Amino acid sequence: MVKVTRLNNKTFMINAELIETIEETPDTVVTLVDGKKFIVKESIKQLVEEIIEYKRSWFLLERFIEK
Numbered sequence: 001m002v003k004v005t006r007l008n009n010k011t012f013m014i015n016a017e018l019i020e021t022i023e024e025t026p027d028t029v030v031t032l033v034d035g036k037k038f039i040v041k042e043s044i045k046q047l048v049e050e051i052i053e054y055k056r057s058w059f060l061l062e063r064f065i066e067k
Contacts, residue, residue, distance in 0.1 A: 002050040004030065004040040014038065016051045 001013040007027070014030060021031045022044050030038045030047070042050075 002047065002054055004038065004042055004047070007039055007041060009041075016054045019051070022047055 002016050003011055004014055005011050014032070018032045018034070019030055020033045021029075023029045023031070024044055027039045028042055028044060028047070030040055032038075040047075
């Protein structure tokens with residue numbers, strides 16, 4: 001899950017596994033696999049960094065559990 005901020009400054013979490021596309025139009029629009037769209041304050045770069053960190057944490061957790 002990644003934390004995002006709506007234009008009204010309300011924050012919420014999006015499941016990173018369900019993100020289909022991220023566009024800057026110039027606002028950042030996150031589209032999920034079911035077609036739902038969210039306009040958020042974070043840039044594409046920020047979102048990609050958060051998604052990478054999220055996936056990295058899961059990878060490390062899986063490796064820890066396997067031991």
